[in-house]
Amino acid sequence: MLTQKNDQRMQINNHRTIDKEKYDNSNRFNTSQNDVYMNNIDKMDWNNGIDFGNMVTIKKKEKIIVIQISNSLWISYLKSGTGQLIIPSKEQLNCLTNLHVWPKEIKIIIKQKSIKMNATNENDIYINFISNKLHELDNQLKQYQTELNQKIISFYVNPLELQQLIETYIQQNLSSFRMEIEHKIELIHYDYYIQALKLEYYRYNPNEYQKQLMKQLCCSKYEQEITKQEYNLLQQQISYYNSSCHSFKCSPISQSELIDSIQDPNIRQELFNQYKEIAEQSKQNMLSLYLKSAKIQMDECNKKFDADMKKLWHDRRSSCDNEKISPVMIDLIEQRCNKIGDRIRCIYIFKAKSICVKDN
Incomplete structure (x- = not known):
């Protein structure tokens, strides 16, 4: 039995090393984006027929809203790190909910600033750092609010007209920014749950084999879900590229100087038809190859995750009582895998929404 267990441990250890779980690197954003956005507001073309007084007022109001939206993100960072990120009732999990989990974005910023840190002052x-950022945002908010009030006094501004202009403009220009910040906050919650489940698992004092087992299964789940979402995304992209707006007629390659130079119209048309047929067939062959490759990868990852889960239960049945992984620990692994899958789906839903916003 000991030999069998050693073999099992060797299989786990020889599996691809997971020094840093992949889901931590998915869809990370630059937390200073609101600063970039604020600078872009000043560079926008305001020659759109709006009364000058209203135009200046809307510009100030937009900066205020950007700060308010950004403020919600930094508050979420602080809540996550201070154990105040409350899990909604429908999301209750079998883990602690008052854990101090500092988001990776904050850790990256601190590291980039070369701030000396140890276990006692971390x-x-x-x-x-976050409190200073919130204080900075609060000062900016007060400044812009004061400037807004001054502009309202300086210009005659029709309140009803201004409110309508603000709502219309914000809907057109701030929806993507608001959506991105809300998405970041969603990811903070997912990362918190995922880390909380890991720490809860470690409270049961897993041995090294059981620690590696969780890493392996979470990695397999990541690969299963990411390949599934990539396959679905590729299908959507193929449908998009097969639409009328991407037909051969609309493609740059539809123009051929060599074919156009042929004088005989019958020969020219015949060659063009052959050229078009070859081009369209090549396009379909290429897209089919992409889809087939993605499907193979997705199926392989599905099989691997299923095999890893079956092995988990097989190992439990065949192990000695004092070496068996408990049902509670298995449940924590499954919950964590599910949360990793949910996080990836959340990212791809956001990608799809972002594409729709850009197209509109």
């Missing part, structure tokens, strides 16, 4: 550094 928490204080994170809290001070």
